[in-house]
Amino acid sequence: SESISTLLYLDADVVCKGSLKPLTEIIFKDEFAAVIPDNDSTQAACAKRLNIPEMNGRYFNAGVIYVNLKKWHEANLTPYLLKLLRGETKYGSLKYLDQDALNIAFNMNNIYLGKDFDTIYTLKNELHDRSHRKFQQTITDKTVLIHYTGITKPWHSWAGYPSASYFNIAREQSPWKKYPLKEART
Structure with a gap:
């Protein structure tokens, strides 16, 4: 354009x-x-x-x-x-x-x-952190954009970790809030 x-x-x-x-x-x-x-x-x-x-x-x-x-x-x-x-x-x-x-x-x-403009975070990290707080060493107050890399994404129903809360905040303010999170295929 x-x-x-x-x-x-x-x-x-x-x-x-x-x-x-x-x-x-x-x-x-x-x-x-x-x-x-x-x-x-x-x-x-x-x-x-x-x-x-x-x-x-x-x-x-x-x-x-x-x-x-x-x-x-x-x-x-x-x-x-x-x-x-x-x-x-x-x-x-x-x-x-x-x-x-x-x-x-x-x-x-x-x-x-x-x-801070492309903070890469893999939700798989949560499997090794029973406290589910170590993400705060990567996703900080200065983080602008979070890039959720890896197979598990924050829109998956099994990704209910505190590190995915930023996605959930955005989702609740979006047109997609009425749709359920994606379930695993079996």
């Missing part, structure tokens, strides 16, 4: 806990996006797998991206991204399709934000 210069993309398993105002204050120069670096182990593995060593420390998680649409259009990114997704470049088949493609296409030309 000619009238929209930025876009906030969030994966479906991302819940807003804090204010997004700091994102609206970002002034893009020539960067493709404001992104959040992925976990250290993921960064190292992806930089090695893609054979882009300089990407280690700058490989981002594609679950939260504040995109500079003006730069996207100027660079005509869409055709290149489609080639990457189809495996028609020197990178061949990508393991994490959209995430790898965006990391390659943006070529580390990004504004890098703190982890």
Whole structure:
């Protein structure tokens, strides 16, 4: 769109806990996006797998991206991204399709934000924490966006942990509040 210069993309398993105002204050120069670096182990593995060593420390998680649409259009990114997704470049088949493609296409030309804007948390962690309080070491008062990664999501009926309460607060204020949580298939 000619009238929209930025876009906030969030994966479906991302819940807003804090204010997004700091994102609206970002002034893009020539960067493709404001992104959040992925976990250290993921960064190292992806930089090695893609054979882009300089990407280690700058490989981002594609679950939260504040995109500079003006730069996207100027660079005509869409055709290149489609080639990457189809495996028609020197990178061949990508393991994490959209995430790898965006990391390659943006070529580390990004504004890098703190982890508070993509706080990755796996509900599986609750199985090892009988107190169900350790999540507070990850999801803190400063957390803006929580990214619930892994198989179990907060909309599953068996995910009634305190760490999923942020999803439940949002759900109660949404049109989906009248629908039941998803049950396990047996």
